[in-house]
Amino acid sequence: MAIQEATQWPGVGGSHRISAGSRAVSPRQQGDAPRGGEMLATALGWFSIGLGLAELAMPRSVAQMIGVNDNEQNRGVLRAVGLRELASGVAILTRPRPAGWVWSRVGGDAMDLALLGAAFASEQSRKDRLAAATAAVLGVAALDIICGERMSGDGQSGRGARGGGMLRQFLGAAKTEHGIRVHKVVTIEKPADELYRYWRDFENLPRFMRYLESVRKMDERRSHWVAKAPMGRTVAWDAEITEDRPNERIAWHSLPGADVDNSGAVAFAAAPGGRGTVVRVELEYNPPGGVIGATIARAFGKEPGQQVQEDLRRFKQVMELGEIVQSEATVKGGGPARPPREKPATTMGAPR
């Protein structure tokens, strides 16, 4: 795909509103936030295998470590527990839907705690070591529960690429405290003037920028923007064009009184060898503080880099194909790859 991040961006970075003192958020960091549930599950799977092997191979040492009396009966219990650990570990690592097996670890934790509780009653047990072992099991149980919730909470298949949104959302929201700045680039098989003309009519932007509800032209330089916010709310601002170089560059910023202080710029340059036009976009949002600020931050802060990249991909589709490409899954906004029940809204008919 001809979309990539641009970290150095001399062509577009000239706007006085962009990058002045604000910490740039690397799109790469944004996009690659680890999938919390899955990484945790993998770690827990390995933990299970390690512990299981130890309990199977060295029940004596394990008994000593956790403070239970080293006798044949306890070694038998440890071996059984080890087998169970191995089974959940291998299952978590190999099954397509590990969530259920992570929950099996929670069941195992409960069993271990019951066994440790019973061991406390025994005269021969080392109570200090038992207490440490109990604390360790409680800690792991907490991780297991968190992991189980993450992996089953959003209804995604365990190893699907979309799991673990929580962590990402958390990271995204945290970063917005410093403002969000994103730049992305795409190459489109159309001449610069055509792309410039389409973009310069800001009323076209909601067609491919998913978070925009509408843009209305007020006059040649000013426009009124309405963007989607969570829970059916909208945020609005007036924007003014600060730079307009036909077929090369457009820059704009929001005017005082905006719900979200923001600015943007787009530059068009011929790709080498006549291979279309390179389009570079930079956007910056500075959400205000307070509750509404936090709400907006969540709306924009989720994965701003990825959002802009997707917007650019749709811009390319609109310009090259006259339509926004949809699969059976994406036209419904997710879910299985099968036709939607209702006739979907079409995305046909692009201005050419």
Add this chain to the structure above:
Amino acid sequence: MKANCWYGANKLRVEDVPDPKIINAHDAIVRVTSTAICGSDLHLYNGFIPTMERGDILGHEFMGEVMEVGREVKKLKVGDRVVVPFPIACGVCFSCKRQLFSLCENTNPNAWMAEKLWGYSPAGLFGYSHMLGGYAGGQAEYARVPFADVGPIKVPNGLSDEQVLFLSDIFPTGYMGAEMCGIEPGDTIAVWGCGPVGQFAIKSAFLLGAERVIAIDRFPYRLRMAREEGGAETLDYEEVDIDDALKEMTGGRGPDACIDAVGMEAHGFEYAYDRAKQAMMLETDRPIALRQAIMSCRNGGTVSVVGVYGGFIDKFPMGVVVNRALTIKSGQTHVQRYLKPLLDRIEKGEIDPSFVITHRMSLADAPKGYETFLNKEDDCMKVVLTP
């Protein structure tokens, strides 16, 4: 309509789903008359391809009759009989202009998922995970076909479904595998895997002028087909040491080119090693055939990889590639590029692709078809399903 849906590893259900509808102006709706189970569908069936969701419709080898076209469709008409290529291509982007249709820049609406795994995204595919688009597949009574003027090829009524169905994937895939070998007169080509793609690679290698083809597998019925239908010499890797045998058969030099028509779920000597690594997520694919192809290839030869790999492999003999100046070529098939020339070959009678079919079933029996194919029961080579 009825469709064959994925519900987890080794779980399929043929169930009622909504009928497909035109979504975009370049779409067509096709009533599926024949569809097949591909070896790469077994990777989905076995749960090795990430980003599948419960309820996904499978299938990327299908053909049928055009029932409806979007208003931007110019070349296809209602009633046309078409074969649909498995990659979805827009026809106008940088890749499509260069005939690299399986790398179309526009047709994967979930490109971001593929970019996480592969850096950049290839084209969207029918019925092959959400990472590759989330498109409903063709193992169904009807299918929506995006960019209907770019992909589907009209087929003459004189040819049966069984003769042309495999233009959708396995015939062009085997052919591209052979074409990537850059065959010159006198060349000996070795083919790992005598499944359907391997069979077409064998035939294609001869069509492209190979002197000899040596085919490698372990199932006697597959080796027999390679000999009797393909005219190949065959080797059973459970009986002979492949490196030694190939060296002996090629005068001590090695095959001029090697085709890996096996992919990520290979079996063989290193199976246990790679399966364990797979289970522990230290690698995602088992490259046993690929390693062997590289080791066996002659100095300066070409290794052509058409078997599907999804992620990462271990113990890749890069030293061999560099020091013996091998060329590795690969790719998901740019099917659109091969449709016309291969249809011509079928019409001229140079090849009748239906020779690979061993099982014919109704769509309702798809789950049984997958099991039969997976376990190579009843000498299963290729299953064709009729809705």
